[in-house]
Amino acid sequence: MSSQQYPVPAGVHVIPDHLLDLRSDPEIDHDILHPKPIADDKNVFFFWHMGYQNMHPYTQRNLRAWHRRLSKKGWTIRVLDRLPSSPLNVANFLDISDETIFPRAFVDGTIGGDYAPQHTSDLVRLPLLLKYGGVYADAGFMQIGDLDRLWSETVGNPDSRYEVLSYNAEAEDRPALTNYFLASKPNNPFFERCHRLLIHLWADGGGKENTKGMHSSPLLKGVPLMGGGFTIEEKDKVIGAEEVSRMLTDYIIQGQVMTMVLGLVDEEDKWNGPKYFAEHVYGIEFMEGSQLINEFTAWDGQKAFDLMSLPLPKEGEEETADQKQAREIVEGCLQRSFGFKLAHGMILRVFKVTLGSLWRDNPGSDDVTGTYAHWLRHGITYWNQNTVPPAMNLREFPAYKTGPLLRA
Numbered sequence: 047m048s049s050q051q052y053p054v055p056a057g058v059h060v061i062p063d064h065l066l067d068l069r070s071d072p073e074i075d076h077d078i079l080h081p082k083p084i085a086d087d088k089n090v091f092f093f094w095h096m097g098y099q100n101m102h103p104y105t106q107r108n109l110r111a112w113h114r115r116l117s118k119k120g121w122t123i124r125v126l127d128r129l130p131s132s133p134l135n136v137a138n139f140l141d142i143s144d145e146t147i148f149p150r151a152f153v154d155g156t157i158g159g160d161y162a163p164q165h166t167s168d169l170v171r172l173p174l175l176l177k178y179g180g181v182y183a184d185a186g187f188m189q190i191g192d193l194d195r196l197w198s199e200t201v202g203n204p205d206s207r208y209e210v211l212s213y214n215a216e217a218e219d220r221p222a223l224t225n226y227f228l229a230s231k232p233n234n235p236f237f238e239r240c241h242r243l244l245i246h247l248w249a250d251g252g253g254k255e256n257t258k259g260m261h262s263s264p265l266l267k268g269v270p271l272m273g274g275g276f277t278i279e280e281k282d283k284v285i286g287a288e289e290v291s292r293m294l295t296d297y298i299i300q301g302q303v304m305t306m307v308l309g310l311v312d313e314e315d316k317w318n319g320p321k322y323f324a325e326h327v328y329g330i331e332f333m334e335g336s337q338l339i340n341e342f343t344a345w346d347g348q349k350a351f352d353l354m355s356l357p358l359p360k361e362g363e364e365e366t367a368d369q370k371q372a373r374e375i376v377e378g379c380l381q382r383s384f385g386f387k388l389a390h391g392m393i394l395r396v397f398k399v400t401l402g403s404l405w406r407d408n409p410g411s412d413d414v415t416g417t418y419a420h421w422l423r424h425g426i427t428y429w430n431q432n433t434v435p436p437a438m439n440l441r442e443f444p445a446y447k448t449g450p451l452l453r454a
Contacts, residue, residue: 057381058431074114075098075099079099080133081124084139089122089174089178089181090112090121090122091126093136093170094125102409103410103413105388109125119194121194126170128166136170139177140177148169148245149254150253156255157256159257167184176237176238181193181227182228187387190380190385190431191385202231208328209230209236210229213329213331213336214332218438218439219443221440223308227385236307239315243265243303247260247266266302267454269446272301273287273290278290307451311447312448314450329440330438331438335384335435337386337387338383338386339375343375347400350375351401351405376425379422384434389402390403
């Protein structure tokens with residue numbers, strides 16, 4: 047099956063060729079490795095410690111799709127790293143010696159723990175947005191919806207009330223922004239306070255080298271822990287839901303920080319987080335907006351992988367039940383999701399495998415012509431949705447804390 051013969055779902059259109067970068071993958075890679083100097087806020091930042099050239103193939107495919115779709119609209123894909131001789135080293139974009147920007151462990155390269163790469167990237171994203179503006183996304187994030195249009199109608203529109211784009215993982219009166227997709231203009235007041243609080247947590251006790259125990263900081267008191275009812279079953283033990291909540295909150299401590307800042311009323315600093323949440327955050331519902339495959343498969347990574355690896359029925363063949371479910375997944379994502387987050391990290395302790403981990407462990411499995419995975423990849427590269435995702439009706443809520451940001 048030619049990739050051009052995949053069916054285009056209702057509500058989706060083929061992007062005209064002149065709005066796409068249709069050059070070869072090596073030419074796209076050259077542009078990603080040699081981006082133009084920063085001249086405006088239409089930047090999409092990613093971070094990979096060892097550089098784009100050392101990424102897994104499936105994440106490189108994610109980023110090529112971002113470039114093909116957005117570069118003709120004036121956006122530049124920037125994959126920063128920490129390679130000593132790289133022109134894309136973070137140190138060429140931010141002052142890594144400034145301890146108001148980075149904690150000592152980042153400067154010294156001593157961030158440790160099981161998730162050091164994730165926490166290193168957490169520390170990069172807000173400083174980049176504060177200085178340059180634009181979008182920060184995880185390398186495992188597949189963009190589906192019309193980002194340029196949504197940006198132009200919201201954050202990029204001086205007449206819009208919206209200043210932040212993200213996904214919200216809780217109800218409309220409870221903030222829980224996901225840090226795998228964040229967008230704003232430079233010097234955003236919400237992100238500035240988030241970053242100040244995060245750096246303070248890292249500096250506590252003379253300086254930390256990991257995030258273990260940060261959930262218990264008095265500066266975060268009152269914010270519900272993450273995780274719900276998850277447990278972790280390992281060979282010799284079962285980790286209960288309460289402990290998993292503490293571990294998960296430490297793992298996504300930047301998310302906990304954002305929730306605290308949105309739940310903070312600080313009259314001395316003229317900051318009202320609940321009001322900012324309701325008035326200035328364009329929150330996209332996160333399950334349909336960025337986790338739809340997991341909703342279809344009940345977070346069964348092996349099932350998602352198996353379905354996406356199936357071939358579409360050939361002409362004259364009847365669609366099987368599994369092919370029907372795979373088709374519904376692809377059509378649902380292309381029609382209804384603004385993106386899809388390929389999950390890795392701590393989630394693997396809970397679910398053992400995910401679609402992302404299996405694509406990583408089976409190189410090329412996401413790029414086999416004629417499969418549902420390839421149909422999805424083709425769609426996010428060459429097609430676009432006719433509309434932008436609706437914003438949740440975010441509402442003010444009782445503050446978690448009243449008083450100064452950095453005072454318990």
